Amino acid sequence: xxxDLDEVCAEIIxxxxxxxxxxxxxxxxxxxxxxxxxxxxxxxxLVMEVEDKYDIDIPIxxxxxxxxxxxxxxxxxxxxxx
Amino acid sequence: xxxxxxxxxxAERHAALVTHGADPFGVCMEDIRSPTEAVIxxxxxILFGTNNYLGLTFDPDCIDAAIDALKHYGTGTTGSRIAxxxxxxxxxxxxxxxxxxxxxxxxxxxxxxxxxxGAIAAVAGPKDMIFLDADSHSSIYDGCRLAGSKLVRxxxxxxxxxxxxxxxxxxxxxxxxxVIESLYSMLGDVAPLERFVxxxxxxxxxxxLDEAHSFGVYGKKGQGIAHELGLNDEVDFIAGTYSxxxxxxxxxxxxxxxGFETLRFTCRQYMFTASSLPSSLASVRCALHKVAEGDxxxxxxxxxxxxxxxxxxxxxxxxxxxxxxxxxxxxPDDASAVAMWNGLLDNGIYVNLAIPPGTPDDTYLLRCSVxxxxxxxxxxxxxxxxxxxxxxxxxxxxxAASGASSELASI
Numbered sequence: 001x002x003x004d005l006d007e008v009c010a011e012i013i014x015x016x017x018x019x020x021x022x023x024x025x026x027x028x029x030x031x032x033x034x035x036x037x038x039x040x041x042x043x044x045x046l047v048m049e050v051e052d053k054y055d056i057d058i059p060i061x062x063x064x065x066x067x068x069x070x071x072x073x074x075x076x077x078x079x080x081x082x
Numbered sequence: 083x084x085x086x087x088x089x090x091x092x093a094e095r096h097a098a099l100v101t102h103g104a105d106p107f108g109v110c111m112e113d114i115r116s117p118t119e120a121v122i123x124x125x126x127x128i129l130f131g132t133n134n135y136l137g138l139t140f141d142p143d144c145i146d147a148a149i150d151a152l153k154h155y156g157t158g159t160t161g162s163r164i165a166x167x168x169x170x171x172x173x174x175x176x177x178x179x180x181x182x183x184x185x186x187x188x189x190x191x192x193x194x195x196x197x198x199x200g201a202i203a204a205v206a207g208p209k210d211m212i213f214l215d216a217d218s219h220s221s222i223y224d225g226c227r228l229a230g231s232k233l234v235r236x237x238x239x240x241x242x243x244x245x246x247x248x249x250x251x252x253x254x255x256x257x258x259x260x261v262i263e264s265l266y267s268m269l270g271d272v273a274p275l276e277r278f279v280x281x282x283x284x285x286x287x288x289x290x291l292d293e294a295h296s297f298g299v300y301g302k303k304g305q306g307i308a309h310e311l312g313l314n315d316e317v318d319f320i321a322g323t324y325s326x327x328x329x330x331x332x333x334x335x336x337x338x339x340x341g342f343e344t345l346r347f348t349c350r351q352y353m354f355t356a357s358s359l360p361s362s363l364a365s366v367r368c369a370l371h372k373v374a375e376g377d378x379x380x381x382x383x384x385x386x387x388x389x390x391x392x393x394x395x396x397x398x399x400x401x402x403x404x405x406x407x408x409x410x411x412x413x414p415d416d417a418s419a420v421a422m423w424n425g426l427l428d429n430g431i432y433v434n435l436a437i438p439p440g441t442p443d444d445t446y447l448l449r450c451s452v453x454x455x456x457x458x459x460x461x462x463x464x465x466x467x468x469x470x471x472x473x474x475x476x477x478x479x480x481x482a483a484s485g486a487s488s489e490l491a492s493i
Binding site: 039040041042044045047048055056057059060061 | 211216227232233234235237247250251438439442444
Protein backbone atom coordinates (compact mmCIF):
# COMPACT_ATOMS: atom_id res chain seq x y z
CA UNK A 1 0.00 0.00 0.00
CA UNK A 2 2.76 2.40 -0.89
CA UNK A 3 1.34 5.92 -0.89
CA ASP A 4 3.05 9.09 -1.84
CA LEU A 5 5.11 10.96 0.67
CA ASP A 6 2.50 13.65 1.41
CA GLU A 7 -0.15 11.05 2.17
CA VAL A 8 2.14 9.15 4.50
CA CYS A 9 3.13 12.41 6.14
CA ALA A 10 -0.51 13.36 6.71
CA GLU A 11 -1.18 9.96 8.25
CA ILE A 12 1.80 10.33 10.58
CA ILE A 13 0.55 13.73 11.67
CA UNK A 14 -2.80 12.14 12.56
CA UNK A 15 -1.04 9.41 14.53
CA UNK A 16 1.03 12.09 16.25
CA UNK A 17 -1.91 14.00 17.68
CA UNK A 18 -2.28 11.89 20.85
CA UNK A 19 1.40 12.64 21.59
CA UNK A 20 0.95 16.39 21.14
CA UNK A 21 1.31 17.82 24.64
CA UNK A 22 1.97 21.39 23.57
CA UNK A 23 -1.08 21.87 21.39
CA UNK A 24 0.88 23.45 18.54
CA UNK A 25 -0.27 22.76 14.98
CA UNK A 26 1.76 19.83 13.64
CA UNK A 27 3.28 20.33 10.22
CA UNK A 28 5.56 18.06 8.19
CA UNK A 29 8.59 19.98 9.46
CA UNK A 30 7.54 20.29 13.13
CA UNK A 31 10.42 19.25 15.38
CA UNK A 32 9.27 16.28 17.48
CA UNK A 33 11.62 16.99 20.38
CA UNK A 34 11.81 20.78 20.40
CA UNK A 35 8.26 21.69 19.36
CA UNK A 36 6.27 18.72 20.70
CA UNK A 37 8.49 17.94 23.70
CA UNK A 38 8.55 14.26 22.80
CA UNK A 39 11.12 12.19 24.66
CA UNK A 40 12.89 9.16 23.24
CA UNK A 41 10.31 6.70 24.59
CA UNK A 42 7.39 8.70 23.17
CA UNK A 43 9.14 8.82 19.79
CA UNK A 44 9.55 5.03 19.82
CA UNK A 45 5.90 4.63 20.80
CA LEU A 46 4.87 6.80 17.87
CA VAL A 47 6.94 4.60 15.59
CA MET A 48 5.04 1.56 16.87
CA GLU A 49 1.75 3.16 15.86
CA VAL A 50 3.18 3.90 12.43
CA GLU A 51 4.49 0.35 12.11
CA ASP A 52 1.06 -1.08 12.91
CA LYS A 53 -0.65 1.26 10.47
CA TYR A 54 1.55 0.21 7.55
CA ASP A 55 2.38 -3.35 8.68
CA ILE A 56 6.10 -2.67 8.50
CA ASP A 57 9.02 -2.60 10.93
CA ILE A 58 11.13 0.49 11.27
CA PRO A 59 14.31 -0.50 13.13
CA ILE A 60 14.77 1.97 15.98
CA UNK A 61 18.42 2.46 15.14
CA UNK A 62 17.26 4.32 12.04
CA UNK A 63 15.49 6.92 14.18
CA UNK A 64 18.50 9.01 15.10
CA UNK A 65 18.11 11.00 11.87
CA UNK A 66 14.38 11.58 12.36
CA UNK A 67 13.50 15.02 13.67
CA UNK A 68 10.11 15.73 12.07
CA UNK A 69 7.08 13.93 10.55
CA UNK A 70 8.54 14.31 7.05
CA UNK A 71 11.73 12.46 8.04
CA UNK A 72 9.63 9.64 9.47
CA UNK A 73 7.45 9.57 6.34
CA UNK A 74 10.56 9.13 4.22
CA UNK A 75 11.58 6.16 6.35
CA UNK A 76 8.11 4.64 5.96
CA UNK A 77 8.29 5.09 2.19
CA UNK A 78 11.67 3.40 2.15
CA UNK A 79 10.40 0.41 4.13
CA UNK A 80 7.24 0.16 2.00
CA UNK A 81 9.23 0.13 -1.21
CA UNK A 82 11.75 -2.48 -0.11
CA UNK B 83 26.99 27.91 22.95
CA UNK B 84 28.31 25.67 25.70
CA UNK B 85 28.93 21.99 25.08
CA UNK B 86 26.42 21.01 27.79
CA UNK B 87 23.65 23.35 26.64
CA UNK B 88 21.92 20.38 25.05
CA UNK B 89 20.91 19.29 28.55
CA UNK B 90 19.29 22.61 29.44
CA UNK B 91 15.73 21.26 29.48
CA UNK B 92 16.75 18.30 31.63
CA ALA B 93 18.54 20.62 34.06
CA GLU B 94 15.45 22.83 34.23
CA ARG B 95 13.19 19.89 34.97
CA HIS B 96 15.53 18.72 37.72
CA ALA B 97 15.72 22.19 39.24
CA ALA B 98 11.92 22.37 39.33
CA LEU B 99 11.73 18.92 40.92
CA VAL B 100 13.97 19.79 43.86
CA THR B 101 12.01 22.92 44.77
CA HIS B 102 9.41 20.54 46.26
CA GLY B 103 11.78 18.93 48.75
CA ALA B 104 14.62 16.44 48.64
CA ASP B 105 16.29 15.40 45.39
CA PRO B 106 14.78 12.02 44.49
CA PHE B 107 17.76 11.23 42.26
CA GLY B 108 20.41 12.39 44.70
CA VAL B 109 19.46 10.67 47.94
CA CYS B 110 22.46 10.04 50.16
CA MET B 111 22.33 7.17 52.65
CA GLU B 112 24.45 8.65 55.41
CA ASP B 113 24.49 5.37 57.25
CA ILE B 114 23.15 1.89 56.57
CA ARG B 115 22.13 0.09 59.73
CA SER B 116 20.57 -3.11 58.38
CA PRO B 117 19.02 -4.41 55.13
CA THR B 118 15.92 -2.37 55.96
CA GLU B 119 17.21 0.67 57.86
CA ALA B 120 19.31 3.67 56.90
CA VAL B 121 19.94 7.25 57.93
CA ILE B 122 19.01 9.94 55.42
CA UNK B 123 19.40 13.63 56.16
CA UNK B 124 20.16 12.81 59.79
CA UNK B 125 16.94 10.82 60.27
CA UNK B 126 16.33 7.07 60.50
CA UNK B 127 14.32 5.63 57.59
CA ILE B 128 12.83 2.26 56.71
CA LEU B 129 14.05 1.05 53.30
CA PHE B 130 11.11 0.07 51.11
CA GLY B 131 12.79 0.50 47.74
CA THR B 132 16.23 -1.09 47.61
CA ASN B 133 15.77 -4.38 45.68
CA ASN B 134 17.19 -6.19 48.69
CA TYR B 135 14.63 -8.94 48.25
CA LEU B 136 16.14 -11.57 50.52
CA GLY B 137 17.82 -9.10 52.87
CA LEU B 138 21.23 -10.74 52.53
CA THR B 139 23.39 -7.60 52.56
CA PHE B 140 24.22 -8.04 56.24
CA ASP B 141 24.27 -11.83 56.38
CA PRO B 142 27.06 -12.66 58.88
CA ASP B 143 28.33 -15.66 56.87
CA CYS B 144 28.51 -13.63 53.64
CA ILE B 145 30.31 -10.82 55.45
CA ASP B 146 32.81 -13.25 57.01
CA ALA B 147 33.46 -14.87 53.63
CA ALA B 148 34.08 -11.44 52.08
CA ILE B 149 36.46 -10.43 54.90
CA ASP B 150 38.45 -13.66 54.56
CA ALA B 151 38.74 -13.16 50.79
CA LEU B 152 39.69 -9.52 51.21
CA LYS B 153 42.50 -10.49 53.57
CA HIS B 154 43.62 -13.41 51.46
CA TYR B 155 43.40 -11.98 47.93
CA GLY B 156 43.71 -8.24 48.60
CA THR B 157 41.57 -5.26 47.67
CA GLY B 158 41.53 -5.56 43.88
CA THR B 159 42.57 -7.68 40.95
CA THR B 160 44.23 -4.86 38.96
CA GLY B 161 43.41 -6.51 35.66
CA SER B 162 40.84 -7.82 33.25
CA ARG B 163 39.75 -11.42 32.89
CA ILE B 164 41.78 -11.99 29.73
CA ALA B 165 44.97 -10.63 31.30
CA UNK B 166 45.84 -11.03 34.98
CA UNK B 167 42.35 -10.66 36.49
CA UNK B 168 41.17 -14.28 36.54
CA UNK B 169 41.57 -15.87 39.98
CA UNK B 170 40.47 -19.32 41.03
CA UNK B 171 37.50 -17.65 42.72
CA UNK B 172 36.22 -16.21 39.41
CA UNK B 173 36.25 -19.64 37.77
CA UNK B 174 34.68 -21.26 40.81
CA UNK B 175 31.83 -18.77 40.94
CA UNK B 176 31.15 -19.20 37.22
CA UNK B 177 30.91 -22.93 37.74
CA UNK B 178 28.69 -22.41 40.76
CA UNK B 179 26.28 -20.24 38.76
CA UNK B 180 26.21 -22.73 35.88
CA UNK B 181 25.48 -25.59 38.24
CA UNK B 182 22.85 -23.67 40.20
CA UNK B 183 21.09 -22.67 36.98
CA UNK B 184 21.39 -26.17 35.45
CA UNK B 185 23.55 -24.90 32.59
CA UNK B 186 26.85 -26.03 31.15
CA UNK B 187 28.55 -22.64 31.20
CA UNK B 188 28.66 -19.42 33.14
CA UNK B 189 30.39 -16.06 32.84
CA UNK B 190 30.51 -13.36 35.46
CA UNK B 191 30.73 -9.59 35.09
CA UNK B 192 31.62 -6.76 37.48
CA UNK B 193 28.04 -5.40 37.36
CA UNK B 194 24.62 -6.64 36.32
CA UNK B 195 24.46 -3.80 33.81
CA UNK B 196 27.59 -5.13 32.12
CA UNK B 197 26.20 -8.67 32.16
CA UNK B 198 23.26 -7.51 30.05
CA UNK B 199 25.43 -5.39 27.78
CA GLY B 200 27.85 -8.27 27.36
CA ALA B 201 25.26 -10.98 26.78
CA ILE B 202 23.41 -9.00 24.12
CA ALA B 203 26.35 -7.35 22.36
CA ALA B 204 28.30 -10.60 22.20
CA VAL B 205 25.44 -12.86 21.09
CA ALA B 206 24.04 -10.48 18.47
CA GLY B 207 26.13 -8.74 15.83
CA PRO B 208 25.73 -6.06 13.17
CA LYS B 209 24.25 -8.50 10.64
CA ASP B 210 21.63 -9.86 13.06
CA MET B 211 18.28 -8.51 14.19
CA ILE B 212 17.24 -8.01 17.80
CA PHE B 213 13.60 -7.99 18.86
CA LEU B 214 13.27 -6.34 22.25
CA ASP B 215 10.36 -5.75 24.59
CA ALA B 216 9.33 -2.09 24.57
CA ASP B 217 9.65 -1.80 28.37
CA SER B 218 13.16 -3.23 28.52
CA HIS B 219 15.66 -1.87 31.03
CA SER B 220 18.23 0.65 29.81
CA SER B 221 20.99 -1.96 30.03
CA ILE B 222 19.11 -3.96 27.38
CA TYR B 223 18.65 -0.96 25.09
CA ASP B 224 22.31 -0.06 25.52
CA GLY B 225 23.43 -3.64 24.85
CA CYS B 226 21.31 -3.68 21.69
CA ARG B 227 22.92 -0.48 20.46
CA LEU B 228 26.39 -1.86 21.15
CA ALA B 229 25.52 -5.02 19.22
CA GLY B 230 24.96 -2.85 16.14
CA SER B 231 22.05 -5.08 15.09
CA LYS B 232 18.83 -3.88 13.53
CA LEU B 233 16.54 -3.23 16.50
CA VAL B 234 12.85 -3.97 16.37
CA ARG B 235 10.81 -3.10 19.44
CA UNK B 236 7.66 -5.10 20.18
CA UNK B 237 4.76 -4.20 22.45
CA UNK B 238 5.36 -4.93 26.10
CA UNK B 239 4.57 -8.49 27.18
CA UNK B 240 2.81 -9.13 23.86
CA UNK B 241 3.94 -12.43 22.26
CA UNK B 242 1.48 -11.94 19.37
CA UNK B 243 3.15 -8.65 18.48
CA UNK B 244 6.56 -10.37 18.61
CA UNK B 245 5.15 -13.12 16.40
CA UNK B 246 3.96 -10.59 13.79
CA UNK B 247 7.29 -8.81 13.75
CA UNK B 248 9.33 -12.00 13.47
CA UNK B 249 7.04 -13.10 10.63
CA UNK B 250 7.42 -9.79 8.79
CA UNK B 251 11.19 -10.18 8.92
CA UNK B 252 11.29 -13.86 8.01
CA UNK B 253 13.26 -13.19 4.82
CA UNK B 254 15.79 -10.88 6.46
CA UNK B 255 19.29 -12.35 6.53
CA UNK B 256 21.20 -12.94 9.77
CA UNK B 257 20.26 -14.35 13.14
CA UNK B 258 17.21 -13.26 15.13
CA UNK B 259 17.59 -12.60 18.85
CA UNK B 260 14.67 -12.00 21.22
CA VAL B 261 15.40 -10.15 24.46
CA ILE B 262 12.92 -10.05 27.32
CA GLU B 263 12.87 -9.76 31.09
CA SER B 264 10.96 -12.16 33.30
CA LEU B 265 9.93 -9.72 36.07
CA TYR B 266 9.89 -6.09 34.95
CA SER B 267 11.59 -3.69 37.31
CA MET B 268 9.28 -0.71 36.96
CA LEU B 269 5.75 -2.10 37.03
CA GLY B 270 6.51 -5.43 38.69
CA ASP B 271 4.67 -7.39 36.01
CA VAL B 272 5.72 -10.84 34.82
CA ALA B 273 6.29 -11.83 31.17
CA PRO B 274 4.15 -14.58 29.62
CA LEU B 275 7.32 -16.60 29.22
CA GLU B 276 5.76 -19.81 27.91
CA ARG B 277 4.20 -18.01 24.95
CA PHE B 278 7.35 -16.01 24.28
CA VAL B 279 9.37 -19.22 24.23
CA UNK B 280 6.90 -20.84 21.83
CA UNK B 281 7.00 -17.88 19.41
CA UNK B 282 10.79 -17.56 19.62
CA UNK B 283 11.35 -21.27 18.94
CA UNK B 284 8.83 -21.39 16.11
CA UNK B 285 10.73 -18.65 14.31
CA UNK B 286 14.11 -20.25 14.98
CA UNK B 287 15.25 -17.26 17.02
CA UNK B 288 17.57 -17.18 20.05
CA UNK B 289 16.27 -16.00 23.42
CA UNK B 290 18.14 -13.93 25.98
CA LEU B 291 16.20 -13.66 29.24
CA ASP B 292 17.02 -11.15 31.96
CA GLU B 293 16.15 -12.60 35.36
CA ALA B 294 17.68 -9.73 37.37
CA HIS B 295 14.63 -9.21 39.57
CA SER B 296 13.26 -12.76 39.63
CA PHE B 297 16.49 -14.54 40.58
CA GLY B 298 16.36 -15.65 44.19
CA VAL B 299 12.65 -15.00 44.38
CA TYR B 300 10.93 -17.40 41.95
CA GLY B 301 11.59 -21.11 41.35
CA LYS B 302 12.00 -23.97 43.77
CA LYS B 303 15.49 -22.91 44.83
CA GLY B 304 15.29 -19.33 43.63
CA GLN B 305 16.69 -19.90 40.12
CA GLY B 306 14.08 -17.64 38.57
CA ILE B 307 10.92 -17.74 36.51
CA ALA B 308 12.23 -19.92 33.66
CA HIS B 309 12.92 -22.65 36.21
CA GLU B 310 9.64 -22.11 37.98
CA LEU B 311 7.78 -22.68 34.70
CA GLY B 312 9.95 -25.63 33.65
CA LEU B 313 11.26 -23.65 30.68
CA ASN B 314 14.92 -23.56 31.63
CA ASP B 315 16.03 -25.73 28.71
CA GLU B 316 14.09 -23.59 26.22
CA VAL B 317 15.79 -20.30 27.05
CA ASP B 318 19.17 -19.96 25.33
CA PHE B 319 20.86 -17.41 27.58
CA ILE B 320 19.91 -16.16 31.03
CA ALA B 321 21.43 -13.01 32.53
CA GLY B 322 21.19 -11.99 36.16
CA THR B 323 22.64 -9.73 38.79
CA TYR B 324 24.13 -9.95 42.28
CA SER B 325 22.72 -6.58 43.23
CA UNK B 326 19.23 -7.70 44.15
CA UNK B 327 18.72 -11.04 45.92
CA UNK B 328 22.43 -11.78 46.25
CA UNK B 329 23.09 -8.54 48.08
CA UNK B 330 26.35 -7.59 46.32
CA UNK B 331 27.50 -6.02 43.04
CA UNK B 332 28.08 -7.98 39.83
CA UNK B 333 26.27 -10.02 37.22
CA UNK B 334 26.24 -13.36 35.46
CA UNK B 335 25.26 -14.99 32.18
CA UNK B 336 24.61 -18.74 31.91
CA UNK B 337 23.89 -20.95 28.93
CA UNK B 338 24.37 -24.44 27.57
CA UNK B 339 25.16 -23.19 24.08
CA UNK B 340 28.15 -25.23 22.84
CA GLY B 341 29.87 -22.08 21.54
CA PHE B 342 29.56 -20.23 24.83
CA GLU B 343 33.25 -20.26 25.76
CA THR B 344 34.06 -18.26 22.61
CA LEU B 345 32.27 -15.33 24.22
CA ARG B 346 35.26 -14.97 26.53
CA PHE B 347 37.19 -13.69 23.50
CA THR B 348 34.41 -11.77 21.79
CA CYS B 349 32.54 -10.10 24.62
CA ARG B 350 34.11 -6.69 25.12
CA GLN B 351 32.27 -6.00 28.39
CA TYR B 352 33.98 -9.09 29.78
CA MET B 353 37.36 -8.59 28.16
CA PHE B 354 38.15 -4.93 28.73
CA THR B 355 37.06 -4.18 32.28
CA ALA B 356 38.76 -4.96 35.58
CA SER B 357 37.48 -8.24 36.97
CA SER B 358 35.19 -8.55 40.00
CA LEU B 359 36.59 -8.02 43.48
CA PRO B 360 37.56 -11.25 45.28
CA SER B 361 35.62 -10.08 48.34
CA SER B 362 32.51 -9.70 46.22
CA LEU B 363 32.99 -13.16 44.69
CA ALA B 364 33.26 -14.66 48.16
CA SER B 365 30.13 -13.03 49.53
CA VAL B 366 28.18 -14.03 46.42
CA ARG B 367 29.39 -17.62 46.59
CA CYS B 368 28.08 -17.73 50.13
CA ALA B 369 24.87 -15.89 49.21
CA LEU B 370 24.23 -18.43 46.44
CA HIS B 371 24.03 -21.15 49.12
CA LYS B 372 21.70 -18.97 51.13
CA VAL B 373 19.47 -18.50 48.07
CA ALA B 374 19.45 -22.23 47.33
CA GLU B 375 18.48 -23.02 50.92
CA GLY B 376 16.38 -19.90 51.31
CA ASP B 377 12.85 -21.28 51.45
CA UNK B 378 12.31 -19.45 54.74
CA UNK B 379 13.54 -16.18 53.18
CA UNK B 380 11.26 -16.61 50.17
CA UNK B 381 8.33 -17.38 52.48
CA UNK B 382 8.93 -14.16 54.44
CA UNK B 383 9.41 -12.18 51.26
CA UNK B 384 6.19 -13.40 49.65
CA UNK B 385 4.24 -12.98 52.86
CA UNK B 386 5.44 -9.37 53.14
CA UNK B 387 4.84 -8.79 49.41
CA UNK B 388 1.25 -10.08 49.49
CA UNK B 389 0.47 -8.31 52.73
CA UNK B 390 1.81 -4.94 51.54
CA UNK B 391 0.31 -5.30 48.07
CA UNK B 392 -3.17 -6.21 49.29
CA UNK B 393 -3.29 -3.65 52.05
CA UNK B 394 -1.96 -0.81 49.88
CA UNK B 395 -4.68 -1.71 47.36
CA UNK B 396 -7.17 -1.76 50.24
CA UNK B 397 -6.14 1.77 51.21
CA UNK B 398 -7.06 2.90 47.72
CA UNK B 399 -3.64 3.08 46.11
CA UNK B 400 -3.43 1.98 42.50
CA UNK B 401 -0.89 -0.83 42.12
CA UNK B 402 0.31 -1.68 38.61
CA UNK B 403 0.53 -5.48 38.82
CA UNK B 404 -0.45 -8.48 40.96
CA UNK B 405 1.61 -9.11 44.09
CA UNK B 406 5.33 -9.50 43.48
CA UNK B 407 8.46 -8.28 45.26
CA UNK B 408 8.07 -5.09 43.22
CA UNK B 409 5.10 -2.95 44.17
CA UNK B 410 4.64 -0.05 41.78
CA UNK B 411 2.20 2.53 43.14
CA UNK B 412 0.79 4.58 40.29
CA UNK B 413 0.25 8.29 40.83
CA PRO B 414 -1.84 10.51 38.58
CA ASP B 415 0.81 13.13 37.85
CA ASP B 416 4.21 14.62 38.51
CA ALA B 417 3.05 16.84 41.38
CA SER B 418 1.31 14.12 43.37
CA ALA B 419 4.17 11.66 42.84
CA VAL B 420 6.76 14.14 44.07
CA ALA B 421 4.59 15.24 47.01
CA MET B 422 3.92 11.66 48.02
CA TRP B 423 7.61 10.71 47.69
CA ASN B 424 8.75 13.67 49.80
CA GLY B 425 6.01 13.05 52.37
CA LEU B 426 7.09 9.44 52.76
CA LEU B 427 10.75 10.35 53.12
CA ASP B 428 10.02 13.12 55.62
CA ASN B 429 8.15 10.55 57.65
CA GLY B 430 10.83 7.88 57.55
CA ILE B 431 10.02 5.71 54.52
CA TYR B 432 12.33 5.48 51.51
CA VAL B 433 10.98 4.30 48.13
CA ASN B 434 12.16 4.96 44.55
CA LEU B 435 10.52 7.73 42.57
CA ALA B 436 10.21 6.79 38.89
CA ILE B 437 9.02 9.28 36.30
CA PRO B 438 8.90 9.47 32.48
CA PRO B 439 10.82 8.77 30.30
CA GLY B 440 12.20 6.20 32.74
CA THR B 441 8.76 4.61 33.08
CA PRO B 442 6.40 2.97 30.59
CA ASP B 443 3.38 4.81 29.22
CA ASP B 444 4.12 8.17 30.86
CA THR B 445 3.35 6.80 34.30
CA TYR B 446 4.44 8.36 37.59
CA LEU B 447 5.42 5.69 40.06
CA LEU B 448 6.47 5.13 43.60
CA ARG B 449 8.48 2.04 42.98
CA CYS B 450 8.58 0.02 46.15
CA SER B 451 10.46 -3.21 46.63
CA VAL B 452 9.83 -5.69 49.39
CA UNK B 453 12.44 -7.40 51.52
CA UNK B 454 12.20 -10.65 53.43
CA UNK B 455 13.98 -8.75 56.20
CA UNK B 456 11.10 -6.32 56.82
CA UNK B 457 9.64 -7.03 60.25
CA UNK B 458 5.91 -7.02 60.85
CA UNK B 459 6.37 -3.77 62.83
CA UNK B 460 8.11 -2.18 59.84
CA UNK B 461 5.32 -3.38 57.55
CA UNK B 462 2.77 -1.73 59.86
CA UNK B 463 4.80 1.50 59.95
CA UNK B 464 5.07 1.52 56.14
CA UNK B 465 1.33 1.05 55.74
CA UNK B 466 0.41 3.66 58.36
CA UNK B 467 2.75 6.18 56.74
CA UNK B 468 1.44 5.48 53.24
CA UNK B 469 -2.08 5.98 54.53
CA UNK B 470 -1.28 9.22 56.33
CA UNK B 471 0.77 10.74 53.50
CA UNK B 472 -1.69 9.46 50.90
CA UNK B 473 -4.60 11.17 52.63
CA UNK B 474 -2.64 14.35 53.33
CA UNK B 475 -1.62 14.69 49.68
CA UNK B 476 -5.07 13.72 48.42
CA UNK B 477 -3.76 10.68 46.55
CA UNK B 478 -6.27 8.55 48.44
CA UNK B 479 -9.54 9.83 49.80
CA UNK B 480 -10.24 10.96 53.33
CA UNK B 481 -11.55 8.46 55.81
CA ALA B 482 -14.06 9.61 58.37
CA ALA B 483 -12.70 9.85 61.92
CA SER B 484 -9.19 9.08 60.77
CA GLY B 485 -6.57 10.86 62.82
CA ALA B 486 -3.89 9.61 60.48
CA SER B 487 -2.64 12.86 59.01
CA SER B 488 -2.12 14.42 62.43
CA GLU B 489 0.64 11.87 63.03
CA LEU B 490 2.74 13.22 60.19
CA ALA B 491 6.06 14.76 61.09
CA SER B 492 6.01 17.18 58.17
CA ILE B 493 5.09 17.40 54.55
